Amino acid sequence: MSSEEYASWVSSWLPRLLPILKPAASVYICGDWRSSGVIQSILERHLVIQNRITWEREKGRGAKRNWKNCSEDIWFCTVSKDFFFNADAVSLKRRVIAPYKDASGKPKDWDQTKNGDFRLTCPSNLWTDLTVPFWSMAENTDHPTQKPEKLLAKVILASSREGDFVFDPFLGSGTTSVVARKLGRLYCGVEIDAEYCCLAEKRLAIAEADNTIQGYSEGVFWERNSLAYQNGNARTGNVATDQLDLSLREEMDRYAK
Numbered sequence: 001m002s003s004e005e006y007a008s009w010v011s012s013w014l015p016r017l018l019p020i021l022k023p024a025a026s027v028y029i030c031g032d033w034r035s036s037g038v039i040q041s042i043l044e045r046h047l048v049i050q051n052r053i054t055w056e057r058e059k060g061r062g063a064k065r066n067w068k069n070c071s072e073d074i075w076f077c078t079v080s081k082d083f084f085f086n087a088d089a090v091s092l093k094r095r096v097i098a099p100y101k102d103a104s105g106k107p108k109d110w111d112q113t114k115n116g117d118f119r120l121t122c123p124s125n126l127w128t129d130l131t132v133p134f135w136s137m138a139e140n141t142d143h144p145t146q147k148p149e150k151l152l153a154k155v156i157l158a159s160s161r162e163g164d165f166v167f168d169p170f171l172g173s174g175t176t177s178v179v180a181r182k183l184g185r186l187y188c189g190v191e192i193d194a195e196y197c198c199l200a201e202k203r204l205a206i207a208e209a210d211n212t213i214q215g216y217s218e219g220v221f222w223e224r225n226s227l228a229y230q231n232g233n234a235r236t237g238n239v240a241t242d243q244l245d246l247s248l249r250e251e252m253d254r255y256a257k
């Protein structure tokens with residue numbers, strides 16, 4: 001599809017959705033490097049663009065004649081300048097590399113815990129803590145472009161309160177609705193493919209009994225490969241291989257083959 005064709009397709013549905021938005025609503029639209037510029041040019045005609053997030057999509061084939069395509073942009077827009085944004089709800093918990101202390105010897109902006117030294121950092125517009133769902137992750141389905149639940153959790157927690165309404169017109173395997181449900185939001189999604197609708201319904205049924213989101217616990221987002229730290233099993237600075245989280249284990253399995 002050419003850029004012109006893509007622009008005309010986006011223009012065929014986006015303006016028609018705008019009237020259903022509340023005055024303080026936020027809109028997030030994701031695209032790769034080919035579509036991102038077109039999306040921006042259409043969005044700036046209709047909404048207030050607040051930021052462009054880039055997230056690292058770890059998975060993907062390397063190419064011999066080009067750079068490996070492993071990132072996507074998410075355009076964050078609002079209907080007006082009056083909108084809700086909760087940065088505290090999306091802090092990232094990182095292991096401390098440089099454990100600076102103040103004059104009295106106390107940790108400077110970080111916490112010493114029995115599971116290691118951590119710093120809570122402000123969320124930036126570069127997201128490198130996500131893992132594309134792998135076959136062995138509970139959230140994984142056969143949908144070819146399924147987004148990580150952790151990604152949707154960041155968007156939903158930052159831009160809505162409990163009880164707010166979340167709408168996704170291209171629901172796919174249901175990630176947006178599943179995460180909205182897990183986080184106590186109301187939700188509605190539209191999906192054209194009957195099989196993907198079934199995947200979404202199945203995930204929603206599972207979410208009723210299990211509201212965990214991999215990589216998000218205790219009200220914070222954890223950096224990649226920190227499951228051992230989250231479980232309190234890791235020795236500081238030395239993670240045993242049987243305690244690595246699934247994403248890194250998958251990586252290791254792939255390289256071992």
Ligand SMILES: C[S@@+](CC[C@H](N)C(=O)[O-])C[C@H]1O[C@@H](n2cnc3c(N)ncnc32)[C@H](O)[C@@H]1O
Nearest residue numbers: 145146147170171172173174175190191192193
């Ligand atoms: C990029 S995928 C969304 C993936 C989703 N975020 C997830 O995590 O599974 C886009 C989805 O939009 C669906 N779709 C395409 N055209 C549509 C339309 N006109 N109405 C509703 N859904 C549509 C596709 O079938 C596809 O599942």
